[in-house]
Amino acid sequence: MTTGALNDSGTGSPAPKQKGRATVDTLSIGCIAMVEKDGRPRRAEILSIKETKSGRQFYCNFDNFNKRLDEWVPTARIDFDQDVEWPSVEKPKDGKKNAPPTSKKSTVAKKNVTKRAVPTTREASAAVSDGGTPHPWTDFVDSQKPTPGPDGEEKLTLALDLDATPGAEDDDPMDVDEVAAKAVAAKTDTQEEFSREEEIEKLRVGGSMTQNQAEISRIRNISKVQYGKYDLYPWYFSPYPEAFTEEDVMYICEFCLRYYGDIKSFTRHRHKCTLQHPPGNEIYRDDYVSFFEIDGRRQREWCRNLCLLSKMFLDHKTLYYDVDPFLFYVMTSRDEKGCHLVGYFSKEKESADGYNVACILTLPQFQRKGYGRLLIQFSYELSKIEGKLGSPEKPLSDLGLLSYRQYWTENLVEILLEYNEKDERCSIESLAQQLAMTTADVEHTLQALKMQVYHKGEHKLVLPTKLIERHKASKEKQKTNPKRLIDPTLIQWKPPVFTASTRTWGW
Amino acid sequence: MRPQMGRTTRVKKLQPRAPQPILRQDQIESDEYDSLQGQYKVETGVEKSEESEIHLQAALAGTGSDKETEEIPAPPAQESSDFDYDALYSSVYEKPATYIRFSQTVEECTGCQYDMTTEDDTFLKAYNQKKSPNSHLSEDDFERIMESYEDTAQIQAPFASVDQTQIPFDTMRNSLSKQLDSKYQMYAKDIYDHWKARRQDTANRPLQPSLKFETQPDHDDGDPYVCFRRREIRQTRKTRARDVQSTDKLRKLRKELDIGRELIRMTSQREEYKRDLLATEKHIFEQRQKVKEAKNRLNIKGDDDDLINQVPRKRKAMDFNNQARGQQPAPHLRIPSHRSDGRPLDADLETLAEVMARKENIINKELEEKVMKHRQWNDKHIDVTREPLPPVHGIGNGSAFRSATAQYQLLTPPSSVASDSSDHPSPSKMDIDPPAFRFSSPLDEEETQAQPAYRRRFGRLGRLWIDRRGMTAVNKEPHEIESDRWKYDQDDDEEQPVYEMDPYSTTALRFRSTIPLLSPARRVQQAESQRPGISSSPAAARTVSVSQPAPT
Numbered sequence A: 001m002t003t004g005a006l007n008d009s010g011t012g013s014p015a016p017k018q019k020g021r022a023t024v025d026t027l028s029i030g031c032i033a034m035v036e037k038d039g040r041p042r043r044a045e046i047l048s049i050k051e052t053k054s055g056r057q058f059y060c061n062f063d064n065f066n067k068r069l070d071e072w073v074p075t076a077r078i079d080f081d082q083d084v085e086w087p088s089v090e091k092p093k094d095g096k097k098n099a100p101p102t103s104k105k106s107t108v109a110k111k112n113v114t115k116r117a118v119p120t121t122r123e124a125s126a127a128v129s130d131g132g133t134p135h136p137w138t139d140f141v142d143s144q145k146p147t148p149g150p151d152g153e154e155k156l157t158l159a160l161d162l163d164a165t166p167g168a169e170d171d172d173p174m175d176v177d178e179v180a181a182k183a184v185a186a187k188t189d190t191q192e193e194f195s196r197e198e199e200i201e202k203l204r205v206g207g208s209m210t211q212n213q214a215e216i217s218r219i220r221n222i223s224k225v226q227y228g229k230y231d232l233y234p235w236y237f238s239p240y241p242e243a244f245t246e247e248d249v250m251y252i253c254e255f256c257l258r259y260y261g262d263i264k265s266f267t268r269h270r271h272k273c274t275l276q277h278p279p280g281n282e283i284y285r286d287d288y289v290s291f292f293e294i295d296g297r298r299q300r301e302w303c304r305n306l307c308l309l310s311k312m313f314l315d316h317k318t319l320y321y322d323v324d325p326f327l328f329y330v331m332t333s334r335d336e337k338g339c340h341l342v343g344y345f346s347k348e349k350e351s352a353d354g355y356n357v358a359c360i361l362t363l364p365q366f367q368r369k370g371y372g373r374l375l376i377q378f379s380y381e382l383s384k385i386e387g388k389l390g391s392p393e394k395p396l397s398d399l400g401l402l403s404y405r406q407y408w409t410e411n412l413v414e415i416l417l418e419y420n421e422k423d424e425r426c427s428i429e430s431l432a433q434q435l436a437m438t439t440a441d442v443e444h445t446l447q448a449l450k451m452q453v454y455h456k457g458e459h460k461l462v463l464p465t466k467l468i469e470r471h472k473a474s475k476e477k478q479k480t481n482p483k484r485l486i487d488p489t490l491i492q493w494k495p496p497v498f499t500a501s502t503r504t505w506g507w
Numbered sequence B: 001m002r003p004q005m006g007r008t009t010r011v012k013k014l015q016p017r018a019p020q021p022i023l024r025q026d027q028i029e030s031d032e033y034d035s036l037q038g039q040y041k042v043e044t045g046v047e048k049s050e051e052s053e054i055h056l057q058a059a060l061a062g063t064g065s066d067k068e069t070e071e072i073p074a075p076p077a078q079e080s081s082d083f084d085y086d087a088l089y090s091s092v093y094e095k096p097a098t099y100i101r102f103s104q105t106v107e108e109c110t111g112c113q114y115d116m117t118t119e120d121d122t123f124l125k126a127y128n129q130k131k132s133p134n135s136h137l138s139e140d141d142f143e144r145i146m147e148s149y150e151d152t153a154q155i156q157a158p159f160a161s162v163d164q165t166q167i168p169f170d171t172m173r174n175s176l177s178k179q180l181d182s183k184y185q186m187y188a189k190d191i192y193d194h195w196k197a198r199r200q201d202t203a204n205r206p207l208q209p210s211l212k213f214e215t216q217p218d219h220d221d222g223d224p225y226v227c228f229r230r231r232e233i234r235q236t237r238k239t240r241a242r243d244v245q246s247t248d249k250l251r252k253l254r255k256e257l258d259i260g261r262e263l264i265r266m267t268s269q270r271e272e273y274k275r276d277l278l279a280t281e282k283h284i285f286e287q288r289q290k291v292k293e294a295k296n297r298l299n300i301k302g303d304d305d306d307l308i309n310q311v312p313r314k315r316k317a318m319d320f321n322n323q324a325r326g327q328q329p330a331p332h333l334r335i336p337s338h339r340s341d342g343r344p345l346d347a348d349l350e351t352l353a354e355v356m357a358r359k360e361n362i363i364n365k366e367l368e369e370k371v372m373k374h375r376q377w378n379d380k381h382i383d384v385t386r387e388p389l390p391p392v393h394g395i396g397n398g399s400a401f402r403s404a405t406a407q408y409q410l411l412t413p414p415s416s417v418a419s420d421s422s423d424h425p426s427p428s429k430m431d432i433d434p435p436a437f438r439f440s441s442p443l444d445e446e447e448t449q450a451q452p453a454y455r456r457r458f459g460r461l462g463r464l465w466i467d468r469r470g471m472t473a474v475n476k477e478p479h480e481i482e483s484d485r486w487k488y489d490q491d492d493d494e495e496q497p498v499y500e501m502d503p504y505s506t507t508a509l510r511f512r513s514t515i516p517l518l519s520p521a522r523r524v525q526q527a528e529s530q531r532p533g534i535s536s537s538p539a540a541a542r543t544v545s546v547s548q549p550a551p552t
């Protein structure tokens, strides 16, 4: 299985990269160096560099690690005794060389993009074994503090100058704007190689994206969020106003999802905010959770705020287009303060590809508590009411894939065991109908679970003993500790109908 | 999906519709099962570059095997330590008994849209210290003023951060007095100065950080901070016909613009000519004045014909007009003197309601005529066939059933083509309108519930008939035994039907007692249904047919 997944590596390898020793001063953005992570050296790409009180730090993206594990690394964790791979130099523009970090680099984006597009050799097979080691999250969290402290020099020495906004300290904003525009234009140029058009088209039709070429978006920009009772540590970039990237903490009101950098402003807002549940119609309620349906067109601000919040935890979500064409199904848990947002999924009002979910997220503080299963089940219950087969939009995130796999497996095994006991046959299509899943999803799940076999000239479904045992065990466990499920009879919902004009105008 | 070849067997395509046998692993040879693995390359739906991530791989391996499912590490959330949740989220939530229905927006639920910052707070505290306690400015009021300034700035100078427009205090004060109570005026100037200072600190951008929206679609495509773009309108399909259509439209537009321009050019020329004419006339007048003076001086006597215009002006103008019409140099402009609806150009536009009303009038009139014609044609005709055509309303006064009460209480459904959809006919109006048509013979059930009605008519040989309708039936349901008797009866038109009746039933007796004794020469046959005399269904047979002598 592992080897199968690696077959994209090493194909079409370009001209060999330049390698050589680097020092703290020459290690630049785009370099690939060996950096210590979880107690062992790993290949890491340097995405940004900043100066702190305690010295220079490097923002590293580790090979075969999800971006959410990217972190700011002090010099001590970088192995300078090994060669680094220099970013491939491509006809540097405006005569600028591959200079040390403090100089301006308008070609950075280009190099990085190029690197990204070229598959590098992966070392996954070697690394698989220790995937489950515990993580020193305290260290991780500490390392994410963005500012160097009161001595307040430049915070990001190097943050990609391409994306520098018209700075407040600049005298003439017109000039700055021009510079920014040029920079952005230059960046756009470099991206054209990757068929910008196609990418945009993909964005237009879907709610998620495969890659965001803009370099700045590879770097986490918000370090800490105070939300409800919790401190959240964002995983990915989210396009909150740039001013917030400089704040230590961003405060988010847990009911209206507005964001504040200033504690006084946030306090004042809390004083005035009267929302205690998502601003839409409740369509499901049991003693545990509620679901609300919210129309992106009618609740534009709230839905935008929700998207900004969820973008911090969803890599492939795109906020390129507005929220109008989506409905948001928001799951909440109730207490004496109100209905607290636990998770949600968005759904296109009209999906040409038959998707029943565009983006799906359980907020980090509620993860691993079985809420994801409820969200997924709810999305399929809606599809059942619509009389459609549904599927989540691709690409899935790693966590998304696991949640869906688990949900699909549980339900398929349950049904197939019944058939097996009755000694009856069952078609893939019948399974799809019973679960409101697409036949493709059923097929892929059966294959992934090694259930689909071709045996003695006949396609057969085989229930692996391990799955049967696991299923029995979970049944046993449910007797004492019942699993939470959505009760379809409590759904008060009719598929919304949109007028001809909404269809014509595409939102 | 694609089974790996190289096996000796040819693999049949997997059909989603095909029922497959379901086996447990222990129902198949274990080494055989193992050998069957690896037939498919699994589609995960995760992006290819991420599929190889080690934590995902570990977790997936867990899902498929007996290893405990691995968890993917992620920076966790923590309970906030130095944060007073209960103070900030103080309001208590009452769960409503029913599902919530809610449509207010965030903006409507958050009061004043300006939230004062720490900096504002410092300023306001210092400011209030200088004031007497009863003229302190509250935080709420401060925010209201700031909100007003920010709104005004946004409206008056939306590009302030680019062009550095400063909104002068007078403008601010004016809009403030429009938006808020006059009591705020005393703070206006001081808060304005504070506002202005803060705007200057932030390069004259709005004080509250806002999202970056699209400004130049071509340029900020790659800017990851630009979000929530408007989705472009779905392109209408391009076809040759559509292209031709647009070209025609453009050509026509161009022509019309040319005509307009020509018209203006000629108008201006006309005015120039007029000016020249005036100048010439003035010149003539002056010259004549000189002539007159000269005449006087030289004492020339004679008529003063040369001092006036010989030809009357009007005729001249007419000549000119005739001439001009003959030549017609200007592009021909046809201004229609009437609109398509036949009214003069300057009349009010017709409303839809008027058009609908007119159409309805025409239809009504036609119907009226048809009804009249039908009535004439049917004059003196009495339909006693077995299945008479539905009677046209108001036909032959004498032969019509007359309602025993004043009016029908029939509900008419609202007309499908209403003259104004929002204007439902009022119930009272519906009551007044008598039902003009019936679309089919009324059903039996309907009849029994209708008001009792009677009709008198003359039959053959001058017999007088009284038809009743809408009488309450004597027996609601035929008894089972009774209906059973007809079970095998065949309808036979030739045969005179026999109606069951109990001559001793009290209802029948009471009824008969109301009929006066009459000479046997004439008989009144009383039938209940519209199909007098004949009925084939047992249900209809409950009706009573009585023959009694009737008066002449």
Ligand SMILES: [Zn+2]
Pocket: A253, A254, A255, A256, A257, A258, A269, A270, A273, A274, A275, B110
């Ligand atoms: Zn709020």
